[in-house]
Structure formats: C-alpha cells, structure tokens
Amino acid sequence: MTRTIQYTIFLSRPSDVESHMEAVKQAVLDANLVATPLGVRFEVFDWRTDATPGLASEPQARVNEQSDHHDALMAVIGGTLGTPTASHASGTVEEIERAITKSATSVFGQNSVMIFFKDVQLSLNSDLDEAKRVQDLKSGLGPRGILYRAFGDDDALREGVLRCIGVLIATHLSASDSGRTTEAADQERTELSPLASQSDDPPEPEELGILDYSQIITERIDAATQSTSQIQQALESLGRQTTEASSEISAAISSEDNSKKKRIINEVAKSIDACATSIEGSGEEMRAQFGGALEAIRAVIDIQASDLSPEAAIEEINIVIQMTASLDPTIETTGSQIADFGNTLAQLPRLTKELNSAKRRLLKVIEALVADLATLRIENASLHAYAISRNQSRASPALLN
Known part of the structure; x- marks a missing residue:
C-alpha cells in the first residue's frame, strides 16, 4: 500500500481578498485528486478559521507560532497589505518574511513561498499610498529570488494555484524517486519555479x-x-x-x-x-x-x-x-x-x-x-x-x- 505524505500549506492574506479564498481551497482539493494516488497530499491551514486561541505578546505572534509548523506558504494580496504589526508592514508581510527565511530548510526550497497579486484597477478614490506599499513589496521579491504570479479573477487564481501545487508534487516525487528521505531532500533539492512556463509555451522574454x-x-x-x-x-x-x-x-x-x-x-x-x-x-x-x-x-x-x-x-x-x-x-x-x-x-x-x-x-x-x-x-x-x-x-x- 502506498504511503501518503501530507504537507500543510499556510494560507496568508489581508482581508480585502477574502472572496478569493474559496477558489484557492478548491484548487488545492482538485490538485489532491492527482496528488493522492502519487503518495502525497496537501492540506490548507487557514489561520482565520483554523488557528487556536492562546496568549502571546500580540495577536500576530500567536499566528506566527502556528505558521512555523507548516511546509509552505501561499499568500494572496490585493489592493492593500493589511494592518501593520510590531515589526512589519502588515501581518501578511510578516508571514511572507518568515516563510522566506524558513524556505532555506524546506523540502520545497524557495518554491515553498507562493505569492499571488491581484490586478487591481485604481480609481480617483484609491489609496495611492497603500497601492505603493503593495508595489514596493512586489518589487522587492524578484531580487531575492521569490517569484510571484498576477491574477485577475478566480479562474486565473485557480490556474496559478494548480500550477504551483504541480511543482510541489514534482519536487516531492523527485526526492522520492532518488531514494532520499524528506530530511535529505531538505539539504539537497532541485529548485523548480512554480511560475515557470510549460515546455510548449512561447519563448521566455x-x-x-x-x-x-x-x-x-x-x-x-x-x-x-x-x-x-x-x-x-x-x-x-x-x-x-x-x-x-x-x-x-x-x-x-x-x-x-x-x-x-x-x-x-x-x-x-x-x-x-x-x-x-x-x-x-x-x-x-x-x-x-x-x-x-x-x-x-x-x-x-x-x-x-x-x-x-x-x-x-x-x-x-x-x-x-x-x-x-x-x-x-x-x-x-x-x-x-x-x-x-x-x-x-x-x-x-x-x-x-x-x-x-x-x-x-x-x-x-x-x-x-x-x-x-x-x-x-x-x-x-x-x-x-x-x-x-x-x-x-x-x-x-x-x-x-
């Protein structure tokens, strides 16, 4: 009987993209239809619904304690970053930063950090300072080797999530096929870009x-x-x-x-x-x-x-x-x-x-x-x-x- 390994994905986002969360969760469920027969399964941990209460120096600290036990992070960002914490621009930013640090020892490497930015149309009433904060975060990811994907609607977001999960599956299978344990794969892994185009896509820019x-x-x-x-x-x-x-x-x-x-x-x-x-x-x-x-x-x-x-x-x-x-x-x-x-x-x-x-x-x-x-x-x-x-x-x- 095939042994199934379960990985947990921490779901991070500010409140303005709440309506897109069901699309993310459904995409992970759909991916599991392919992943489970291959011996791997993914579970979403949504801190808004799954986090347990407790005492901490600030609310974000309690969320951080529970996010440390997950294998990957998926962040969805729209027109705002959210409420600042004691040390970061927002809770979402703090969760991303912690995930980037943790990626150095993750079986999935930098692929363990998956970030999606919604295409937001600005208007005369938009908060341009907040839009600049989002843009600054986006611009700072590339030089650090963290790739992200843009989406316009639930269908595009679902497609992006499926592609990212596909790379995580491939990384897991690569480690398994070479006879490595999860611990060994932490030290020696093949970096795959979750946003990379398929082989039959047009030439990259x-x-x-x-x-x-x-x-x-x-x-x-x-x-x-x-x-x-x-x-x-x-x-x-x-x-x-x-x-x-x-x-x-x-x-x-x-x-x-x-x-x-x-x-x-x-x-x-x-x-x-x-x-x-x-x-x-x-x-x-x-x-x-x-x-x-x-x-x-x-x-x-x-x-x-x-x-x-x-x-x-x-x-x-x-x-x-x-x-x-x-x-x-x-x-x-x-x-x-x-x-x-x-x-x-x-x-x-x-x-x-x-x-x-x-x-x-x-x-x-x-x-x-x-x-x-x-x-x-x-x-x-x-x-x-x-x-x-x-x-x-x-x-x-x-x-x-």
Missing part, C-alpha cells in the same frame, strides 16, 4: 538581449508619447469647439426657441462624444505602451546587473535611473492636465439628454485615464527605486562615490 530590449523601450515610449499627444490634441480640439460655440450656446439658452437650443447643444454633445471615443482608444494604447516600456526597462536592469562588470553596470543603470526620473514629471503633468479638464467639464449644466450622456461618458473615460496614469507613476517610481537598489547591490562603496 529573458531570451532577448540588451539591444532587443533597448529597441522595445524606444519604440514603446515613442508610441506612448504619440498616444499622449493624441489625447491632448483631442482635449484641445474639444476646448476650441466649445469656445467657438459658447456665444451660440449663450444665445440659445436665452432664446425662446427650444429646438434651436437643443440643436446647438447637441452639436457640442457630438463633439464631446467624439472626444471620448478618441481618448478611450488613445488611453488604452498609452497605458499598454508605457507599461510595456517599464517591463522592458526592468529586464534591461536585470541583464546589466548580472552580465556586465560592476563599473559598466553602474554606468548603464544610472542611465536607466535618469530615464525613470524624467518620465515621472511627464506622467504627472499629463494626469493633472486631464484631471483639470475633467473638472471643467463636470461644471457643464445638464441641458439635454444627449449632452448629459456624452458628458457622463467622457468623464468616465477621463477618470479611468487619470487612474491609469496614477498607476503608471507608482510603477515608474517602483522601477526607479529598483534600479537604484540593483546599483547598490552591484557596487562597492568606492564605485558608488
């Missing part, structure tokens, strides 16, 4: 080189700049049309001829609607191109830091640092200009159904665009800090001076 990425960066920033110009031109054009029609609008409002009023007002509504269509398309393009440029910049930083000499790496990464610094005021200014236009537009009175509809649509497009630009600023600031940290890690004090 790291196959590209510095020159490839440099071309991508140039092309994407040029395309993003062009999209930004198109947005500004659309707003300027609408402003001119509104100004030119202002005297007619004033005359129409004071006129007794309602049909004439509506005709003039609805012409303005058509211009507003056309502006919304233009900005919507250009905004999506700008966001995609800027985002792609930032991803390529991060890849260049990693290659430069690993492949070049310390002196050359510092020089090249300094160029990247200057680039990210110069992007910030551009993004900020664009966002401010668009937000100001939105505030002006919001003051238009509700005169006709067509005008109200067009105004509401354009305001919605502007709000989404301003939120996208705020997200880009956070990502760019995080990338700027990442470049500085890579430089510091590569340089001796003499090189930094």
Whole structure:
C-alpha cells in the first residue's frame, strides 16, 4: 500500500481578498485528486478559521507560532497589505518574511513561498499610498529570488494555484524517486519555479538581449508619447469647439426657441462624444505602451546587473535611473492636465439628454485615464527605486562615490 505524505500549506492574506479564498481551497482539493494516488497530499491551514486561541505578546505572534509548523506558504494580496504589526508592514508581510527565511530548510526550497497579486484597477478614490506599499513589496521579491504570479479573477487564481501545487508534487516525487528521505531532500533539492512556463509555451522574454530590449523601450515610449499627444490634441480640439460655440450656446439658452437650443447643444454633445471615443482608444494604447516600456526597462536592469562588470553596470543603470526620473514629471503633468479638464467639464449644466450622456461618458473615460496614469507613476517610481537598489547591490562603496 502506498504511503501518503501530507504537507500543510499556510494560507496568508489581508482581508480585502477574502472572496478569493474559496477558489484557492478548491484548487488545492482538485490538485489532491492527482496528488493522492502519487503518495502525497496537501492540506490548507487557514489561520482565520483554523488557528487556536492562546496568549502571546500580540495577536500576530500567536499566528506566527502556528505558521512555523507548516511546509509552505501561499499568500494572496490585493489592493492593500493589511494592518501593520510590531515589526512589519502588515501581518501578511510578516508571514511572507518568515516563510522566506524558513524556505532555506524546506523540502520545497524557495518554491515553498507562493505569492499571488491581484490586478487591481485604481480609481480617483484609491489609496495611492497603500497601492505603493503593495508595489514596493512586489518589487522587492524578484531580487531575492521569490517569484510571484498576477491574477485577475478566480479562474486565473485557480490556474496559478494548480500550477504551483504541480511543482510541489514534482519536487516531492523527485526526492522520492532518488531514494532520499524528506530530511535529505531538505539539504539537497532541485529548485523548480512554480511560475515557470510549460515546455510548449512561447519563448521566455529573458531570451532577448540588451539591444532587443533597448529597441522595445524606444519604440514603446515613442508610441506612448504619440498616444499622449493624441489625447491632448483631442482635449484641445474639444476646448476650441466649445469656445467657438459658447456665444451660440449663450444665445440659445436665452432664446425662446427650444429646438434651436437643443440643436446647438447637441452639436457640442457630438463633439464631446467624439472626444471620448478618441481618448478611450488613445488611453488604452498609452497605458499598454508605457507599461510595456517599464517591463522592458526592468529586464534591461536585470541583464546589466548580472552580465556586465560592476563599473559598466553602474554606468548603464544610472542611465536607466535618469530615464525613470524624467518620465515621472511627464506622467504627472499629463494626469493633472486631464484631471483639470475633467473638472471643467463636470461644471457643464445638464441641458439635454444627449449632452448629459456624452458628458457622463467622457468623464468616465477621463477618470479611468487619470487612474491609469496614477498607476503608471507608482510603477515608474517602483522601477526607479529598483534600479537604484540593483546599483547598490552591484557596487562597492568606492564605485558608488
């Protein structure tokens, strides 16, 4: 009879992703349908429901005591990190840090730390400081060898969990097939990435080189700049049309001829609607191109830091640092200009159904665009800090001076 070894996965998360926990637990149950016949099984320990009460210096300390007895950690993070503890940014962060430390002696190695970040759409009402805390945590994982996966919905999260569990199963079987005990596997293990693509997936981006990425960066920033110009031109054009029609609008409002009023007002509504269509398309393009440029910049930083000499790496990464610094005021200014236009537009009175509809649509497009630009600023600031940290890690004090 096959002996089944059970591993426990500690489930960590702040409260804003509570609705996704059932998807995680179900994915682990589904994975066990494959794992159990192979002699391995996984159990989820959810501290919110499974932790036992007791005395400790603070609530988190009691959770930590019980998390120490688990074989792996799975953390899910959304738009917030949660409540700070005595020593860390939040309980979730503290649990992740403890799991990273423990991974050095885990049978699963660094694969024992599985982190999922939800794709969160920021809005004008979002807490940007909290979003930056999440981004800072995310940016700090890669240099430490901890991989993470992004997800948008329960299906994507479930797929990611299944893939991670698959790697844990493979690690367990690898240790068993080579005749090693769990204790021996702690000392000698094969590191497998839970986020690695399957063999039939497209080539990974790291196959590209510095020159490839440099071309991508140039092309994407040029395309993003062009999209930004198109947005500004659309707003300027609408402003001119509104100004030119202002005297007619004033005359129409004071006129007794309602049909004439509506005709003039609805012409303005058509211009507003056309502006919304233009900005919507250009905004999506700008966001995609800027985002792609930032991803390529991060890849260049990693290659430069690993492949070049310390002196050359510092020089090249300094160029990247200057680039990210110069992007910030551009993004900020664009966002401010668009937000100001939105505030002006919001003051238009509700005169006709067509005008109200067009105004509401354009305001919605502007709000989404301003939120996208705020997200880009956070990502760019995080990338700027990442470049500085890579430089510091590569340089001796003499090189930094």
